[in-house]
Amino acid sequence: MGDYIVKSVAYEGKVRAYAVRTTEMVNEAATRHQAWPTAAAALGRAMTAGSMMGAMLKGEDKLTIKIEGRGPMGPIIVDSNSQGDTRGYAHNMQVHFDLNKHGKLDVARAVGTNGSLSVVKDLGMREHFTGSVPLVSGELGEDFTYYFVTSEQIPSSVGLGVLVNPDHTIRAAGGFILQLLPGAEDEVVDQLEQQIAAMPPVSKLIEKGKTPEEMLHVILGDEVKILEQHPVAFSCHCSSERVANALISLGAEELLDMIEKDHGAETQCHFCNEKYHFSADDLETLRQKALNIENNRQ
Numbered sequence: 001m002g003d004y005i006v007k008s009v010a011y012e013g014k015v016r017a018y019a020v021r022t023t024e025m026v027n028e029a030a031t032r033h034q035a036w037p038t039a040a041a042a043l044g045r046a047m048t049a050g051s052m053m054g055a056m057l058k059g060e061d062k063l064t065i066k067i068e069g070r071g072p073m074g075p076i077i078v079d080s081n082s083q084g085d086t087r088g089y090a091h092n093m094q095v096h097f098d099l100n101k102h103g104k105l106d107v108a109r110a111v112g113t114n115g116s117l118s119v120v121k122d123l124g125m126r127e128h129f130t131g132s133v134p135l136v137s138g139e140l141g142e143d144f145t146y147y148f149v150t151s152e153q154i155p156s157s158v159g160l161g162v163l164v165n166p167d168h169t170i171r172a173a174g175g176f177i178l179q180l181l182p183g184a185e186d187e188v189v190d191q192l193e194q195q196i197a198a199m200p201p202v203s204k205l206i207e208k209g210k211t212p213e214e215m216l217h218v219i220l221g222d223e224v225k226i227l228e229q230h231p232v233a234f235s236c237h238c239s240s241e242r243v244a245n246a247l248i249s250l251g252a253e254e255l256l257d258m259i260e261k262d263h264g265a266e267t268q269c270h271f272c273n274e275k276y277h278f279s280a281d282d283l284e285t286l287r288q289k290a291l292n293i294e295n296n297r298q
Helices: 023-032 037-055 107-111 141-151 186-198 202-207 212-220 240-248 252-262 280-297
Strands: 004-010 015-021 062-068 076-081 085-090 116-122 129-134 156-164 170-180 224-231 264-268 275-279
Touching (some): 004 037, 015 037, 023 085, 023 170, 037 062, 037 107, 037 141, 129 141, 141 156, 141 170, 156 186, 170 186, 170 202, 170 212, 186 212, 202 212, 212 224, 240 264, 240 275, 240 280, 252 264, 252 280, 264 280
Antiparallel strands (some): 015 170, 062 076, 062 116, 076 085, 116 129, 264 275
16 A cells, blocks of 8 residues: 545534555655654654645645754754655754653654744745744644644644654554534534544554555544545655756856865755765856856846
């Protein structure tokens, strides 16, 4: 079973629900960044939330999540879009601690709890939508729940889970988001709270082979109507051409300095760790393009 997300409604349209399996997506990110277990779990939770929030967008819309908790991982950055493409990284992925008092990976200690969670949405307009809230736990599920309630005024419940194997690969990853829509009665709220409290951890459901649809049935019973499903995957849009354009934007003088001092250049994408090498001859070609651009501006 590959990674995919489902969108649904329940309780006669009074609850909107998303569920996703992200095991392969998170495993690729963890492998690319050589992540230690606690860091892998933290990044995996953030990317899982990002993939579901991306599914809430339309067309070419996209978003960026930034989590700054002042923990040893440093800032966590996640990009996602409506097509199911998600990528993410943290400044320090070599972070791991003993299990916390609940016997789980200590994500809050890795992320930190003194900071903020912000979301920037690019909806194709002149100005981007930006929402930011303080971190409330650092465990991330509670933090995204607080974000929806506070920044977007949507009563929500967010569940995120990642299990890491002894060899640092990802055994299971996934999550859900439930959102109350206008007209939801108190009885619906009470029932949802009881069912969420009684359900096994998300990661355990994924580990047992439960599909996103089955996960929603565990939470919502038979009151689920699946509207849509599509794959999700780790995807980075970096390329040699993009890096070359970035180098050209530095200007002819800076490129000449790189040629004379370093005899070439190597850069690495933060999101996927792909390396791009440019020889002195490559840089000279880019310098000529930069010169042409500068001359045309005069």
